[in-house]
Amino acid sequence: MYKYEKVIGLEVHVELSTKSKIFCGCSTEFGGRPNSKCCPICMGMPGTLPVLNRRVLEYAIATGLATGCTIREYSRFDRKNYFYPDLPKSYQTSQLYLPICYEGSLEIEVDGIKKKIGIHEIHMEEDAGKLIHDQDDEFSFIDYNRSGVPLIEIVTKPDMNSKEEVIAFLEKLQLILEYLGVSDCKMQEGSFRADINLSVRKKGQKELGTRTEMKNINSFKAIGRAIDYEAKRQIDLLEKGESIEQETRRWDDANGISLSLRSKINAKDYRYFPDPDLPPLVVDKDWVDEIRKRQPELREEKIQRYMKEFKLPEYDAKILTSSKYLADIFEKTVAISKNPKEVSNWIMIETMRLMRDRQVQVENITFSPENLARLIELVEAGKINRTIAKEIFELIFDEDIDPEVYVKEHQLGVVDDRDLLIKVVQEVIRDFPDSVTDYKSGKDKAFKHLMGQIMKRMKGKANPVLVNELLRSELEEL
Ligand SMILES: [Zn+2]
Known part of the structure; x- marks a missing residue:
């Protein structure tokens, strides 16, 4: 297999998180009663006229x-004609000839090697409805709630050669969309889905092999498996002297195989033509500049800023920015607590541990930055010890409790009462005469033992610095 290389290009469909659909005012909310979120426009009734949602264009x-x-100043919508029951108009409004964006790239890094992946174009289009086959023996049902939900399709150049590169590209793209706030990118709800165009060729060969397309694979793991399987299938065929059919295949993740779905349809089979119902789009340069100015800080910039402004190690900065939600929690907490490294530690260690334990996704974290900041403050001020702080943090994570109130109510604060501590120190000295003798003969371990006994009697809540000081002075006096 060493003499072959994979050539992979992607078509990524991203559902935009606008409130309303692309050409009408219907809600885009996920779920709901079938056919409760549609109107004559997104149902494709004759005589209706679509009007482009400005927000869709802005997000694209x-x-x-x-x-x-590059943003195209003059772009257009085209009709992609095909008949399918989930497509009420019998054509999908899309962009073929003049897509809104073209010729971009993203840099990825795999095993320390950087590589630029070309983006051929980004175009806007509408989603189709959903067919439901499993509710009746005789009939299929159609739900048009998704019909007309805005999508952008990001088409890459065939610049990837391994599943690692594909996943690195998708992860990077997903994070950019998340930071921009243009999509929630939920693969399980289908708002971020990738089609994989894959071919193989002998190493050193210039021309591309015949490619197949695998559609709608809904997890990164499945994408990796599908790539391995499909590359092997194609290489086996070539080794047997057979040829590869250009076709669309369906990846069956449960069985780990891809199956032929239909022979690949070419652009000409769709009889594309400019949509006469939608005027050409002329994008004002000033507006593009305005959008550019409003672009939020993306991950790379954040990493640099965290290292410079908060003096965080690169390792911390990379983890904290690996999700927009995590970065948001970090920034909001730092704004209150002014102790970036502590905040970073609480997020990277305890928060991420509890996310794993409780199986909580980062976007579903509910604790408030205020309560985490208060907890850090309590530890810093020596009012509670770290063991107790960790226990309290679990309650903050689960129920967002106020740690100050909790510490007071449960008397968890560190004991600073000199008189009380002297009493306990003296008791321990009296109860462990052997350790005292050992200490006097220069054995340091005996001091630790006595400290341990005092902390045990105080249930770990004594101020260790003060206990240390009191114990030393009491022992001196003996
Ligand atoms: Zn509608």
Whole structure:
């Protein structure tokens, strides 16, 4: 197999998180009663006229700018004609000839090697409805709630050669879209889905092999498996002297195989033509500049800023920015507590541990930055010890409790009462005469033992610095 290389290009469909659909005012909210979120426009009734949702265009431009694309000043919508029951108009409104963004790229890094992946274009289009086959023996049902939900399709050049590169590209793209706030990128709800175009060729060969397309694979793991399987299938065919059919295949993740779905349809089979119902789009340069100015800080910039402004190690900065939600929690907490490294530690260690334990996704974290900041403050001021702080943090994570109130109510604060501590120190000295003798003969371990006994009697809540001081002075006096 060493003499072959994979050539992979992607078509990534991203559902935009606008409130309303692309050409009408219907809600884009996920779920709901079938056919409760549609109107004559998104149902494709004759005589209706679509009007483009300005926010869709804005999100497409923002994505184009963040991926180094050129924004086309004069673009157009085209009709992609095909009949399918989930497509009420019998054509999908899309962009073929003049897509809104073109010629961009993203840099990925795999095993320390950087590589630029070209983006051929980004175009806007509408989603189709959903067919439901499993509720009746005789009939299929159609739910048009998704019909007309805005999508952008990001088409890459065939610049990837391994599943690692594909996953690195998708992860980077997903994070950019998340930071831009243009999509929630939930693969399980289908708002971020990738089609994989894959071919193989002998190493050193210039021309591309015949490619197949695998559609709608809904997890990164499945994408990796599908690539391995499909590359092997193609190589086996070539080794047997057979040829590869250009076709669309369906990846069956449960059985770990890809199956032929239909022979690949070419662009000409769709009889594309400019949509006469939608006027050409003329994008004002000033507006593009305005969108550019409003672009949020993306991950690379954040990493640099965290290292410079908060003096964090690169390792911390990379983890904290690995999700927009995590970065948000970090920044909000730092704004209150002014102790970046402590905040970073609480997020990287305890927060991430509890996310794993409780199986909580980062976007579903509910604790408030205020309560984490208060907890850090209590530890810093020596009012509670770290063991207790960790226990309290679990309650903050689960129920967002106020740690100050909790410490007071449960008397968890560190004991600073000199008189009380002297009493306990004296008791321990009296109860462990052997350790005292050992200490006097110069054995340091005996001091630790006595400290341990005092802390045990205080249930770990004594101020260790004060106990240390009191114990030493009491022992001196003997
Ligand atoms: Zn509608």
